[in-house]
Amino acid sequence: MQPVEHPKSLNEVTADKIRNAIVEGELALGAKLSEQRLADLLGVSRSPVRDALAALQAEGLVVISPKRGSFVFTPDSHVVDELCEHRVILETAAVRLGITRNPSELTRQLAASCDAMQSALDAGDPHGYTRADHQFHNAIIESADNRALAKSYVLMISPLKALRTHLFTIMTENTDRSLSEHHLVLNAVRDKDPDRAISLLSAHVGHLAEAFRANLSTSQDGKISPATLEA
Amino acid sequence: MQPVEHPKSLNEVTADKIRNAIVEGELALGAKLSEQRLADLLGVSRSPVRDALAALQAEGLVVISPKRGSFVFTPDSHVVDELCEHRVILETAAVRLGITRNPSELTRQLAASCDAMQSALDAGDPHGYTRADHQFHNAIIESADNRALAKSYVLMISPLKALRTHLFTIMTENTDRSLSEHHLVLNAVRDKDPDRAISLLSAHVGHLAEAFRANLSTSQDGKISPATLEA
DNA sequence: AAGCACCATCTACCATGTCAGATGTTCTTG
DNA sequence: CAAGAACATCTGACATGGTAGATGGTGCTT
CATH class of the missing domain: 1.10.10.10 (Winged helix-like DNA-binding domain superfamily/Winged helix DNA-binding domain)
Incomplete structure (x- = not known):
């Protein structure tokens, strides 16, 4: 027990x-x-x-x-860039450590997350896709087996998660490209090629940053309707 | 005003x-x-x-x-290793960005910190040396010009600062090697050679981690006498 | 009508009170 | 004397009250 x-x-x-x-x-x-x-x-x-x-x-x-x-908090395109840059730093460092320390477990987790993303996409479940996406990146961080790094990541990722929800309400993001990019990272990890994984991961998060910037400039302000807190 | x-x-x-x-x-x-x-x-x-x-x-x-x-908090050799690893990740990423973004300012700051370290060493002022050391590494972080990264760094570095004070009370650390290592990093930055700077920085922090481990294993517990809080 | 002082109202900041859980000691019991 | 139960005490968790500062509106002055 x-x-x-x-x-x-x-x-x-x-x-x-x-x-x-x-x-x-x-x-x-x-x-x-x-x-x-x-x-x-x-x-x-x-x-x-x-x-x-x-x-x-x-x-x-x-x-x-x-x-x-x-x-x-109110998003600011400069701050979002900083967050994404920080995110790339942490994830790339983590994937290098993960490939070194427990590549098989990391490969397994990433593959499972990719499957979950595919399933969610087939089922037309954007919320599920987002969850699987988070799970993918979280697996990378966890694979580094470093609590200090994981703590930093958690403290940094919340605003980005919120932004994703607030800016991509109509599923603006290109999920097809997103999914394929995840698969490419998975393959690099499977091949134990940290440099390739890092390069792919950087590009992937870079695309996310681009999407954030594009949506931030159009919406100008977060004017999603407020709602009540549920029990 | x-x-x-x-x-x-x-x-x-x-x-x-x-x-x-x-x-x-x-x-x-x-x-x-x-x-x-x-x-x-x-x-x-x-x-x-x-x-x-x-x-x-x-x-x-x-x-x-x-x-x-x-x-x-009570130090734990495993946690200290994680903190140092995290520190290396942030500082190496920062120095790469710093060399790209504003190498002249970074070089100036690092040189000033090295001078301050030398002065403190000549004056037999360990506290001043520690301050200059922190200033050196802080300059690297600041040079990246990324508030998210700087925030992570601040949140991570406090325990390491505390450990330094508690474990190196009698100036156990090898300040000569430390100073020369700082100068090597400075030179690499001056030469705008991020790869060399990263390598040197990793080694430098690695030596610090070694020193921590050595002192942690001997002292076993922090039994520095408690004192009162000053106004 | 424009500008300014006043005031009602809202906010977070800080102080204090109350309570349940955790701990160390003492007393009881075999 | 050993072991366990009952108690006294300490702790942080949470609730509430009072206060200074910030804001927005109102009415007076010019």
Whole structure:
């Protein structure tokens, strides 16, 4: 049996709910967040909400303006470029380590993720495709077996996940190319060719950055309709 | 004149004080931290202390055990290896970007840091040497001109800074080799040779990791005497 | 009508109170 | 004397209250 079973603190579940609401698009980019209002919506006190917002600020999902209010982050094409560049740095370093350390496990995970992407595409399930995509890149990070690196990645990727949801609502992205690029990376990993994998991965994330830039310049502002937080 | 002058929130100054106390060695590794005791020592309420501890936990300097207490982090040779590996990843990526983006400014900063190290060494000022060392590596990160990367670096480097203070109290480290290694990196940057700079930088941080491992295995636990927090 | 001072209102910041869980000690019991 | 139960105490989790600062509107002044 498992060692313990620690119920998540109210603090954590609150942070999870708010993060989810932002990433899933229930809260518009730049939307105003009030400690009091969120506390009322979630049925908790202001304390856990305050802690949660502070944690989300560290993740880059929320910006807190002293005495003025908390707001969902607003994308900025320069910041998005920085995030993508950082992402490339972490993923390429991770894939090199992963190919060195446990190539077979990494290959297995990437293949499974590619299959999941294909299935989601066949089923016309964009949400499932996104999940499989995240799973693919997460497998790369995990394969490096370095918690410090993984922590950095998690702290950096949330805004990008949110942007994907907010900008690609109508499935603007080219999933066919995306899928084939994933397969190319998989093959490079299978061949234990880190340099090729890195090159392909860089190009892949670069294409994502391009898509972000294109959609950011057209939409100008995140004007997705705000929605309520679900229990 | 400057746009504004926002006084730091009590929250931040509290976090700064506690962080400083840990990094400077005033608080022993693994020392027990009580919200109440810290609040009394610093003359503030428990709220800012609580927020500060949460922030420091995100930095890896503090671990909070629910309902049990907060403690200064305790080093673990495996975790230290991971931190150093992560550090190499970020610094090597940064130096490559820096050489591409603004090599002259980077060269200037690195040269200045090397001079400061030399001066500190001549003056027998280990604390000054450490500061110059941090300045050197920070210049590399800043040169990449990527805030996301810089944020990751800051969040990762604090425990390493603290370890340096706690483990190298008697100046165990080989400052002569360290200085020469810094100069080699400087020369590679001056020559705009990213591959050589990366190789040298990896070796340099690798030596640091070795030193950490050596001292960790001998001391087994951080038993530096605890001290009071200064105003 | 334009500009400015005043004020109602909203915000996060910080202080304090209350409570349940974790721990160390003492007392009881075999 | 050993082992376990009951208790006192310490901790952080969470709730709530008070306050300074920021904002937006209103009415007065010119």
